[in-house]
Each structure stands twice: as structure tokens, then as C-alpha cells.
Amino acid sequence: MAKSGVAFSSFSMPNAVYRVSAVALIFWSIFHFFSSFISPSLITNEEAQAKARVELAHKIETAELGRDGFKTLSKDYFRDFYGAEECGLSSTDLYNPHINADGTLTRPYCANKQKLLDALSGGGRIGFNSPFHPLDCEYRWFDPEEICMILDRFDAVIFIGEQRMTSHVYAAFNSLLRKNLAWGGLKNWELNEQLRQRCRCESQYTNPQCGGGSVGVSDHYVVDSTEILDAKEEGLKLGAPYVCNRVFHGLVTINSEPVAAGTLEDIDDILVTYHKTAKPVPVILQQGLAHGFNWDKTTKVMDAILRQVEKREPNPNHRPFLWLGPTSAGHLKPPGVIIEQGNNALHHFTVELGKRAKDRGLDVLNLFNLTLQADSYDGTMYGQEVSLTTAMMIINWLSRVESL
């Protein structure tokens, strides 16, 4: 059944450069077709190709340098996102694959799921806050329509994480699906006018009154995809629905060990309600901070969740798991927690828990290198840019998970 499936094929789709030159070529052929009636063979095929090469070379020569010092030719996927200008964010600030002088990718897209995860976990940045580059192959930036096609391959997608560590990632996932960088992670219909003004762009992530923040007392993050559907049905002033809302996705938060029985029931409810076909239900799992990055406590939570999901879906092909390692510590990490949450401890935790997750058959994506040279606003949490990048990495994993 699922094992004979294929990975999402659009992964190997040509990049923006190809698309641009393909469009140019189509226009040229149309022009040539009509003009050939007037003056036969105005310009030969070779001449046209040469012209296109010169045009591309010019485009590369005059392309702007990205924050990482490489020319940016990749398309701005945020161009038609609400709030892109207000938040001052272009996708090329986050994603800027290396290109050759002829416009082709310097490094190929990662050949398979394992290479993708290794490259994403092992990559880095050239300069603080500059775009992240995977280690030795490229990942893809998907537009919302492509993300919808990826999601359609599943019965549901479940994020299981922590209030503080993981809610940001799910907020960014929602922003991508709502094409909304200004407040795409939030239940906008819940906000009063003051919060509507305050909780925009980066503040969604950094202000505890809006989204996560460090305290997480009153957060207005969207918790699952049914909230958006319900708001629409109830006629609430929903500013930005999802581009697609056919597949359930949601965040289950776990902040304690042992895991509360009610939380395990919530996970079971999602499976009972939405896992109706033979399509898989991918689970993205992140734990650690709430357990003081204690290895054994965190492993117990991992095992409890695995056991719970296994009960409902015994076939591992139908419940692919992604273990998400913690982010590294920023320089604003309070001195009091450095022993427990400093980079030495976090690195050891990442390596050890990654090993334990692999032993249990889980895929592993580590965020340590992604955040090593990124700005953290409080030493623990990262804002919109890291969250959007992490969400896109998870979508890349989803695109490589086998389905029917």
C-alpha cells in the first residue's frame, strides 16, 4: 500500500531561473511564429538561444547581492503575501540557493529524504542572520499552492510540541498557508483593536500578549485548522482563510512528564476523527525545554507519544514521525540557566536525543545549526524569520514522506 508510493514529484521542478527563461522562450516562439509569415526566418533558433543566454547573463550580473553575499535570483515567494512590505520581509532574505553564472543551481536539490534531513541539520549561515544554507544540497521553497498539494497526500498532520518551543513553528506554518506575514499565526477575530495594532509581524512571535513570548499566558495563536473553518462558518471577521483547508493540521502541546492522560486522549481523538483512509498521518514531535533538557524525562515523553499513536496506527509507514531538535542558545540566554540550557548542554541533548529518536525509527531534523548564527530575542526563542524557515524545512520533509 503506502510503501509503493512515490515522493512528491514537484520537488525536482525547475527553479525560478528556468521558469523565467522558459517564459521568455515561449514569448519568443510566438513572436517568431507570427513574424515568419512576414519575413521568413527572421532569426534562427541558435540566435534566439544565444540572445536568451546573454539576457540571463545580464540578469545575473545585475542581480542584487543577498545578505549572504550571493547573488539573489530566486523569486520572492512573499511578493503576494499580506504584510510582506510592512514586515520588511522577502523570501530571499531566508532562502537564497547558490547559482552558477549560467543560472543553474550550483548544488542539486537533495536526492532523498535522508540527504535532505542531513543537509538541513548540518548546514549554516555565512554571516549573522543571513540566509541559511543546507550542508551539501539544496532544499526547496514551496509556494502555498504547492504546500496544499503536499498536504493533500495525508489524512492529517499533527505537530506535538511545547507551548514555548513549538508554537512559533506552527504559527509560521499557518502564516505560509494564509499568505499572511502580518498576523497569519493569530486568531485575528479574537483580538481587540489595540492588540490588532500591536500584534503584527515580529510581535506575533515576541510579544507574550500576542503569540508565544516567554510567558505564554495569553496567547492568540491558531491551535488547529478547524478554528479557521469554524470562524468562517460562524461569520466571524476572518481576515485571511487558508489557501486550502482540506487536511486537518494542528498543534498539541505537552509541557510535563508524565504526559497528562487528557493530552494522550486528544492525540487519539485526532487519529480517530481524521485518519479515515490509508493515507499517512505525519507527526512532528519536539520536546525538551519543558523538561529542563533532561535526556531521560524527554525520552519518556517521546515513548509515551509513540505508544499512543502506535495503538491506533500500528504501521510505521502510515505514521511517519519527525523528531525536531531544539534551537541553540542565543547570547541573551539568562546566566542562571546556562548549565542546563547553554550551547554545550543543548548540543549534547541534540546529539543524544537524535540518536534515541533514530533508534526508535524516527526521522530527525536538528535546528541547532540553523539557529547558531541567528538572532534570538530572549536567548531561547526565535522570531518570524527562523520560524518561517523551520516551517518550510518541515514542509520539505513532508514532501519527501511516502504516501499513496
Ligand SMILES: *[C@@H]1O[C@H](CO)[C@@H](O)[C@H](O)[C@H]1NC(C)=O
Ligand atoms: C552542525 O553542522 C555540523 C557541520 O556540518 C555537523 O557536523 C553537526 O553534526 C551539526 N550539528 C548538529 C547538532 O546537528
